Amino acid sequence: MPLGDNGDKSDSRYCGLETEFNDDMPHVLSYNINGGFDFVVAPLMEPGYRSSLVNKANRESSVPPFTGSDLVLSPAQWSSHVVGKISSWIDLDSEDDVLREDSEIALKQEIAWASHLSLQACLLPTPKGNSCANYARCVNDILQDLNNMQLWLRIPLVKSDEDDGDSVNGTSDGMVVEHTDSWELWNSFRALCEHHSQLSVALDVLSSLPSVNSLGRWFGEPLKAAIVHTDSFLTNARGYPCLSKRHQKLLSSFFYHSIQIVLSGKAVHNLPVGTSPSGSGQTNNNAQQAQRHEIRSYLDYVAYLYQNMEPLTEQERFELGYRDYLQSPLQPLMDNLEAQTYETFEKDSVKYIQYQRAVSKALVDRIPDEKASTTTAVSLLNYFLHYQEVIFCFLIFLTVAYHLETCALCNPICVLQVLMVVGAGRGPLIRASLQAAEETGRKIRVFAVEKNPNAVVTLHSLVKLEGWENTVTIISCDMRCWEAPEKADILVSELLGSFGDNELSPECLDGAQRFLKPDGISIPQSYTSFMQPVTTSKLYNDIKLHKDLLHFETAYVVKLHRLAKLSPSQAVFTFTHPNNSPNKSNQRYKKLRFDIPVETGSCIVHGFAGYFDSVLYKDVHLGIEPTTATPNMFSWFPIFFPLRSPMYVKAGSLLDFHIWRCCGNTKVWYEWCVTSPTASPIHNSNGRSYWVGL
Known part of the structure; x- marks a missing residue:
C-alpha cells in the first residue's frame, strides 16, 4: 500500500x-x-x-x-x-x-x-x-x-x-x-x-x-x-x-x-x-x-x-503537471494570447501585489503627502455630487473650486498623475494601479494600451463593469505605434519573460519611452538575466527524441524539477528603463566562467538554466533567480538553453560559456556555446532555429 x-x-x-x-x-x-x-x-x-x-x-x-x-x-x-x-x-x-x-x-x-x-x-x-x-x-x-x-x-x-x-x-x-x-x-x-x-x-x-x-x-x-x-x-x-x-x-x-x-x-x-x-x-x-x-x-x-x-504548497500543486515539461516561449508581439493563458497569469496574486506596492511608492514620490490634499478635496466633491441635492451640490462645488484655485495660485501642484499601462492584457495591472492610487490617496488617470483586439473587448467590458469610464481610457494599438495625447508620469508594463528580456521587453519599452515625461518613472525600472549549468537527463532525452537540430537550438520554458545545479548562477544581461543612453542598442554579449567544485565530483552538463530578477521600483523587486526568488509566485518558470551534446566536466574544472543577444530588423535571437573544457558548436547561428519576432 x-x-x-x-x-x-x-x-x-x-x-x-x-x-x-x-x-x-x-x-x-x-x-x-x-x-x-x-x-x-x-x-x-x-x-x-x-x-x-x-x-x-x-x-x-x-x-x-x-x-x-x-x-x-x-x-x-x-x-x-x-x-x-x-x-x-x-x-x-x-x-x-x-x-x-x-x-x-x-x-x-x-x-x-x-x-x-x-x-x-x-x-x-x-x-x-x-x-x-x-x-x-x-x-x-x-x-x-x-x-x-x-x-x-x-x-x-x-x-x-x-x-x-x-x-x-x-x-x-x-x-x-x-x-x-x-x-x-x-x-x-x-x-x-x-x-x-x-x-x-x-x-x-x-x-x-x-x-x-x-x-x-x-x-x-x-x-x-x-x-x-x-x-x-x-x-x-x-x-x-x-x-x-x-x-x-x-x-x-x-x-x-x-x-x-x-x-x-x-x-x-x-x-x-x-x-x-x-x-x-x-x-x-x-x-x-x-x-x-x-x-x-x-x-x-x-x-x-x-x-x-x-x-x-498550493504553488507546488499547481506546478505538478508542468514539472520537466518543455514549452516553447511565448511570442507576445507575433501572437495574440488566448483567454486560458491570461487566466493562468492573472491567478498569480503575488505578482500583482508587488506591482501595486511599486505603483504606490511611485505615486507617493510623485505627489508628496503635503500636496495630496487637493486630491482628497476633489474626492470629497465627487462624494457630495453623488449624494446631495443638486442645488446644495452646486454651492459645495463653488466653495471647493474657490479654495482649489486659491491653492493653485499660491502653490501650483500637479493634482492628477497620468499613468500608462502598456500591454494591459485583460486589466490586472489597471486594477493594481487603481488600488495603489486609492491606498495612497492619490488621483490618477489611466491609459490602457493593448494590441490584442480580443483582450480589448474584455477591457471595455471591465471598464463598464467597474465604473472606470471617467478614469480609464482604452487604446487598441501597438505601444510602439501609438501617438499619446499627453506625456505619462508613470509607465507600467509586465512584458518580462523567464530570461527577463526574452519576450522583447527592451524593444517594446524603448518604443514606448517617447511618451514618458523626462522625469517620469518606468515600472519595472530594470531587470537582469541569470544563468547556471545544470544536469538534466530528462530534458536532454526529451529533446533528443525529436532527432533534429532545431530542437537542440531552441530555448524552452520549463518548470525544472529533476536536475542538478552544478554552480551558482551568474548575472548575464541588464536592461534599464527609461533608457537614456545615447547608444540604445539592445544587442549583448557575455562570457561566463563557472567553477565546478572539487567536492561535487565530475559531472555532465546538459544545458543552462536561465532566470531573471527585476527592480520594479526602488526596493520592490520581482524575480525567479533561486537565491532571491519572490516567494509563492508562479507566473514564470525558468528557461533552459540545451547543448547539442552533453559536456563532461571534471571535478574542479572551469566551464566557459558564451551567450549573445542578437537583433535584426524583424527578429531577436540568442546564440550560445561552450569553449572550455572542450569546445561545442555555436548554437542557433543567425537565429536559424529559434527567434522572437518583432
Whole structure:
C-alpha cells in the first residue's frame, strides 16, 4: 500500500522489496504485498543456471529450462507488482571466455523473458570492474529493439575523497567495484549506450554517504530507484530501526524527486518483544507478531519519513503537471494570447501585489503627502455630487473650486498623475494601479494600451463593469505605434519573460519611452538575466527524441524539477528603463566562467538554466533567480538553453560559456556555446532555429 498521501501522486509513494529467487512466485508476491510492500524486485532465473552447464540437447530445446511459467501470475500482477532482477553473477567483461559467453546468453534470455511478461523494469547487476565496454555494448544492442520496459543499472552510491586513491567498494550482491567515484562508472556506461532514454539508474544506498555536493549530481540523472539496505539502519532508544540525519535528508530528497525506495536485506535489529512497532508500548499477541512481515518495521520507518515531509504548497500543486515539461516561449508581439493563458497569469496574486506596492511608492514620490490634499478635496466633491441635492451640490462645488484655485495660485501642484499601462492584457495591472492610487490617496488617470483586439473587448467590458469610464481610457494599438495625447508620469508594463528580456521587453519599452515625461518613472525600472549549468537527463532525452537540430537550438520554458545545479548562477544581461543612453542598442554579449567544485565530483552538463530578477521600483523587486526568488509566485518558470551534446566536466574544472543577444530588423535571437573544457558548436547561428519576432 502507498506510504502515505502528501498531495504528490508520483511513484515515490510506493516502496518495494528486493527478494531472493523462489520458484513459488505467487507466494513471494502475496507475502510481500500483504506485508505492506507495493512491489518486489525478484530474480527471474534460477541462480544455478548456466548455458555452458546445460547439455547440448537442452540448449537446443525450444523451451530453455531456466524459469517457471508466466501463468503463475496474471499479466496485471507481473506488470504492476514485479521488477525483474537480472542474475548478479553475470560478467560480460570477464577475461574468462566461457563466463562471458554464458553471461551474454543469460542477459538476453532474462530480458527477453521480462519483456514477454510485460514488466515495467528490470534491474541490471553492477558492472564488475572499471571496464564495462562489452557489458554496455550488449545492453545497447538490447535497447535498440526493447519495448517500453526500463532497464535500471545498479550502481553503489560511493565517492571517495580524491586523495584516497583507488578504493575497493563492495555491494550487497557480493560484487566488487574498483572505483573512486561510482558516478564515473555510470557515466561511462550510459555514454557507451548513447544516453538511451530507457536506461536508468538504481542507487545502492550504503551505510556511509558521499558529500552533499556529490549527492546532488544524481538528482539530474535518470534515477528511478534507491535501494536502501537494512544494515544501513541504526537503532533508536526503543530498539527499532532508524536512519541517520543524513540518510533521512537523502530519503526526503528521493521522495521529493519522485524516486522509489526499495528495501533490501534481512532484519538485523532484535526488536523488543510485546510492544508495537511504532514504539507506543501497546502489546501484541504472538499470533500478530508471527503474521507480521519480518522487515515491516523498516517499511514503517520509511513510511514515517514520507508522511512527515512538508505537504505540497498550493504553488507546488499547481506546478505538478508542468514539472520537466518543455514549452516553447511565448511570442507576445507575433501572437495574440488566448483567454486560458491570461487566466493562468492573472491567478498569480503575488505578482500583482508587488506591482501595486511599486505603483504606490511611485505615486507617493510623485505627489508628496503635503500636496495630496487637493486630491482628497476633489474626492470629497465627487462624494457630495453623488449624494446631495443638486442645488446644495452646486454651492459645495463653488466653495471647493474657490479654495482649489486659491491653492493653485499660491502653490501650483500637479493634482492628477497620468499613468500608462502598456500591454494591459485583460486589466490586472489597471486594477493594481487603481488600488495603489486609492491606498495612497492619490488621483490618477489611466491609459490602457493593448494590441490584442480580443483582450480589448474584455477591457471595455471591465471598464463598464467597474465604473472606470471617467478614469480609464482604452487604446487598441501597438505601444510602439501609438501617438499619446499627453506625456505619462508613470509607465507600467509586465512584458518580462523567464530570461527577463526574452519576450522583447527592451524593444517594446524603448518604443514606448517617447511618451514618458523626462522625469517620469518606468515600472519595472530594470531587470537582469541569470544563468547556471545544470544536469538534466530528462530534458536532454526529451529533446533528443525529436532527432533534429532545431530542437537542440531552441530555448524552452520549463518548470525544472529533476536536475542538478552544478554552480551558482551568474548575472548575464541588464536592461534599464527609461533608457537614456545615447547608444540604445539592445544587442549583448557575455562570457561566463563557472567553477565546478572539487567536492561535487565530475559531472555532465546538459544545458543552462536561465532566470531573471527585476527592480520594479526602488526596493520592490520581482524575480525567479533561486537565491532571491519572490516567494509563492508562479507566473514564470525558468528557461533552459540545451547543448547539442552533453559536456563532461571534471571535478574542479572551469566551464566557459558564451551567450549573445542578437537583433535584426524583424527578429531577436540568442546564440550560445561552450569553449572550455572542450569546445561545442555555436548554437542557433543567425537565429536559424529559434527567434522572437518583432
